[in-house]
Amino acid sequence: MKHEDNLQMRKAGESRQFGSTWKMRVLLIEAFYGGSHKQLMDLLQEELQEDCVLCTLPAKKWHWRARTAALYFMQTVPINPNYRILFASSVLNLAELTALRPDLGKLKKVLYFHENQLVYPVQKFQERDFQYGYNQILSCLVADVVVFNSAFNMESFLTSIGKFMKLIPDHRPKDLEEIIRPKCQVLYFPVRFPDVSREHDKGPETFFEVLLKLKEKDLPFHVSVLGEAFSEIPDIFSEAKKALGSSVLHWGYLPRKDEYFQALCMADVVISTAKHEFFGVAMVEAVYCGCYPLCPKALVYPEIFPAEYLYSTPEQLFKRLQNFCKRPDIVRKHLYKGETAGFSWAALGSKFRSLLAAEPREDL
Structure with a gap:
């Protein structure tokens, strides 16, 4: 609209x-x-x-x-x-x-x-x-x-x-x-879930630092960075896009909701590095689409997600992603142990x- x-x-x-x-x-x-x-x-x-x-x-x-x-x-x-x-x-x-x-x-x-x-x-x-x-x-x-x-x-x-x-x-x-x-x-x-089979305050620095560390170790992965851009975009976004190179599948805002959900369904893991979050609609949508969530053990996340999906430090996040890169079957076979129906x-x-x-x- x-x-x-x-x-x-x-x-x-x-x-x-x-x-x-x-x-x-x-x-x-x-x-x-x-x-x-x-x-x-x-x-x-x-x-x-x-x-x-x-x-x-x-x-x-x-x-x-x-x-x-x-x-x-x-x-x-x-x-x-x-x-x-x-x-x-x-x-x-x-x-x-x-x-x-x-x-x-x-x-x-x-x-x-x-x-x-x-x-x-x-x-x-x-x-x-x-x-x-x-x-x-x-x-x-x-x-x-x-x-x-x-x-x-x-x-x-x-x-x-x-x-x-x-x-x-x-x-x-x-x-x-x-x-x-x-x-x-x-x-x-109330999240409107799709019919599928599966900002500065969001801490992009931590997110990209962990991904670049995975890249340096030649670990295989692809990333989609999705979302609406407002007037001020931190420099880390353009720098990270260049550094990640061929690892990037999608970058930027997908105007059609079905395209957005399709990108989520292709993903295995969804990551939040937010420093500020009071609910997290995008994370709940991604989990509904089959993604394994990794969220900070802070803010609203312990209220929404079971403990096994929470991390305390960037180092813990890196280690879990490193393990997933080496063993993608771990997340692809995983059945989410929380529930999303209550948010519908x-x-x-x-x-x-x-x-x-x-x-x-x-x-x-």
Whole structure:
């Protein structure tokens, strides 16, 4: 779908009846309509039969989306007395939007966290970095329900609030974690699995260093480096592509999802060297397609994958890959010992439907 700078709205089907004659409408707002954010909104709109309206901004200039999207949506979200639910990702400053649009403030407000800014790694901690986390705290305070895509995401956010607020020099607010926590729940990201037989913050340096070490030892392997490229691409990517040479099968973004899944089905192992991950949609998709996962023993990964698929150091990762290069049959015959079904829409759909259900309010 081509992204335009103007508001994008689409309606999905007729509204359903919920034990009454009133019609329920769900307002979906995504200030960063790309990647997993786009996947979730598209899935909700397609799978839910309620009369949904989707309002988006393109997935670029993330910092400006976090700063100013509320003002944009104030002007562009159409007024409609039938709205009952507002569902938005935490990129949006929900506190600002509901102050600017009191009609939206009356709705049941659901805030979904794909990631949180309280533990997001930054190279330099400047004043503007504080604002992003602060915005998310404010959004939680005005939301009715706060949903996280993993327990790691939820706990890392909630337990960091106290320390984060100590950055304020004086007159600090108190007990914010205690206020927000009762609203919170975990609802895993619903992955749309295919019908198959089998960014800087993702730590590319470690990934390529291990591969180049395998190359130096003349170990046989091929690699596919897949994914969407945004405005800033680390130099290590171009350097590694040149150094890996004929070992590269695929490089870069595959625009068609079926081509992407086909590349995953051809692979034996999928590797994460992420320094920052709150769920890991791509890793779960790859495992569903038959890949043996190797992930850091940190972040969200121990919550998602069994212990045997985790490594603690780059050296451990290298040794396991070295062994796989010498004995590819180990991974090709391996049966994954975890499960992916729990991350599917089939498993999670009813929970999302309940989340997006609300009884009509007398004041609306």
